[in-house]
Amino acid sequence: MSTLGYAVQDSTTMLRRNLKHAIRYPSLSLSAALLPVMMLLLFVYAFGDSIGTGSGGAIAGRGAYLEYLTPGIVIMAVGSGSMSTSIAICSDMTEGIINRFRTMNITRSSFMTGHVLGSVIQTMFSVVVVLAVALAVGFRPEANALEWVAAAALLMAIAFSLTWLSVALGLISKTVEAASNKPLIIQFLPFIGSAFVPADSMSPGLRWFAENQPFTPMIETLRGLLTGSPIGADAWLALAWCAGIALVGHLWSRSLFNRDANR
Incomplete structure (x- = not known):
């Protein structure tokens, strides 16, 4: 078997390991969808009418706000799903299992690849849960x-890129608690993007940041695909951000993992 064949085989084994953990502890997958679902219900039913009024007429009524909000909440679910990878990576690195893997005849990169692919699958499950709730409350x-x-x-491209970044954040964390805190910026950025209100309604400085951060083109592209709003250049920007984040996360993760392996 070729080197690539061994790498694929070992990565599949690691993927199977991570999926078995997900099946054994389904609360971890459900918790990634819980916060986005709560945010969806809270903002639609508690603030939907008020935000629609404050948006200068851009969003008229609770139903229209649900249509506007849902794509942003779905992107939040992707961010939440990727955060769990940081915790899982740090747990494996600090609890000793990684030392056992290193004594086995397996491809070194398969450890991280299995985590990334497993996280993407779990994240897409969370996305399905969020979309199901949105459809149940009136999203069309x-x-x-x-x-x-x-x-x-x-969504898979976004999950893939954010997960690689979370792998790096897990590798630089010394404790599981630290690993759970470092990716919070991923969860926070949609709040100051176009997830909840249009960037046009923000103050000038905040508007500039919202328009030039990675999550806004991702949200606008998904919004355009699901609701028919204009996409423009946002699709290319979203894909460029995904490629850049994935590349940085992968190279950073590989460097950190190799450094730890050589100690």
């Missing part, structure tokens, strides 16, 4: 079959 997307496929591909 206008996407056709091709747009749904594009939306799913975009």
